[in-house]
Amino acid sequence: MRTITLGNSGLPVPVIAVGCMRINRLDKPAAAAFVKNAVDLGAIFFDHADVYGDGLCEAIFAEAIAMNSSIRQKILLQSKCGIRPGIAFDFSKKHILEAVEGSLKRLKTDYLDVLLLHRPDALVEPEEVAEAFSALHSAGKVRNFGVSNQNPTQIRLLKKYVPQPLVANQLQLSITNANMITQGFHVNMADDGAVNRDGSILDFCRLHDITIQPWSPFQYGFFEGVFLGSDKFPKLNAKIHEIAVQYHVSDTTIAMAWLLRHPAKMQPVTGTMNVEHLRDCVKAADINLTREEWYAIYLAAGNILP
Numbered sequence: 312m313r314t315i316t317l318g319n320s321g322l323p324v325p326v327i328a329v330g331c332m333r334i335n336r337l338d339k340p341a342a343a344a345f346v347k348n349a350v351d352l353g354a355i356f357f358d359h360a361d362v363y364g365d366g367l368c369e370a371i372f373a374e375a376i377a378m379n380s381s382i383r384q385k386i387l388l389q390s391k392c393g394i395r396p397g398i399a400f401d402f403s404k405k406h407i408l409e410a411v412e413g414s415l416k417r418l419k420t421d422y423l424d425v426l427l428l429h430r431p432d433a434l435v436e437p438e439e440v441a442e443a444f445s446a447l448h449s450a451g452k453v454r455n456f457g458v459s460n461q462n463p464t465q466i467r468l469l470k471k472y473v474p475q476p477l478v479a480n481q482l483q484l485s486i487t488n489a490n491m492i493t494q495g496f497h498v499n500m501a502d503d504g505a506v507n508r509d510g511s512i513l514d515f516c517r518l519h520d521i522t523i524q525p526w527s528p529f530q531y532g533f534f535e536g537v538f539l540g541s542d543k544f545p546k547l548n549a550k551i552h553e554i555a556v557q558y559h560v561s562d563t564t565i566a567m568a569w570l571l572r573h574p575a576k577m578q579p580v581t582g583t584m585n586v587e588h589l590r591d592c593v594k595a596a597d598i599n600l601t602r603e604e605w606y607a608i609y610l611a612a613g614n615i616l617p
């Protein structure tokens with residue numbers, strides 16, 4: 312699969328990442344078949360979090376891929392920490408270190424290629440994050456660091472103390488959840504689109520070489536459903552299908568190609584556990600939508616230009 316460089320890490324990564332949040336829906340044979348097919352497709356970058364399935368997703372993945380040192384060399388593993396069910400969020404040094412130990416154990420590996428802080432912690436002490444990251448980096452347990460769901464000021468606060476580059480920011484983004492794009496059209500206007508909800512995170516990440524990893528690339532709302540095939544989005548589905556027919560690909564491929572067409576060089580994180588859907592997502596890596604097609608899809612979703 313086509314690769315991009317993750318942030319300024321120098322690490323080449325497949326342009327599509329495989330999210331494993333839903334892998335606990337599969338039985339053992341299906342999980343093994345899914346990860347094998349993903350690797351065969353070149354989809355070797357797997358996104359995890361300690362909280363997915365309460366840890367089960369990481370363990371199921373390790374078993375499904377029959378983790379050993381030779382397989383480990385062929386794949387890239389990202390996990391996240393900082394959410395503590397029953398409490399809320401925890402970016403303390405103690406928690407970060409313990410969470411990573413847990414992920415390494417469940418994933419049956421000695422190191423993570425990337426560790427992300429999952430959701431902002433209001434009680435963050437960036438000095439502690441820095442200590443945790445440096446300890447994990449110098450022990451060889453984590454090679455690269457990033458964040459998720461963070462705005463520019465939160466990232467700046469971390470960067471004041473954290474010596475390692477922050478290479479990724481995982482953020483919700485789909486054609487139907489495109490606020491970070493929409494606000495760029497409505498600068499200084501009195502309409503709803505002008506509300507800057509994220510501090511211009513899209514441009515900030517581009518300016519600072521932070522790769523945006525769009526999560527839930529096919530969902531509308533907050534996990535409310537998939538917009539493809541939904542009768543809530545008739546115009547969008549018609550436009551996507553019209554373009555898909557022209558390219559001789561599926562609607563899934565075109566929806567993914569829309570994210571990849573953005574020049575920010577994003578790395579969308581899929582959530583499908585269906586090999587055909589994943590294959591269609593991977594095909595998007597070879598499609599470069601025209602400017603006209605990109606805008607037509609954006610507008611068909613009901614997004615309004617000034």
Ligand SMILES: NC(=O)c1ccc[n+]([C@@H]2O[C@H](COP(=O)([O-])OP(=O)(O)OC[C@H]3O[C@@H](n4cnc5c(N)ncnc54)[C@H](OP(=O)(O)O)[C@@H]3O)[C@@H](O)[C@H]2O)c1
Pocket residue numbers: 329330331332333358359429459460481482525526527528529530534537539563580581582583584585588
């Ligand atoms: N950082 C964060 O805060 C955060 C939050 C949420 C998720 N994530 C990460 O992002 C990943 C993706 O999230 P997500 O699962 O919500 O994303 P998604 O790819 O938008 O949604 C996946 C779901 O859509 C379904 N789907 C239906 N039709 C589909 C089609 N044509 N193509 C693809 N999928 C289709 C899939 O079912 P099938 O399996 O049947 O295809 C699956 O249940 C997660 O696995 C996780 O790694 C991160």
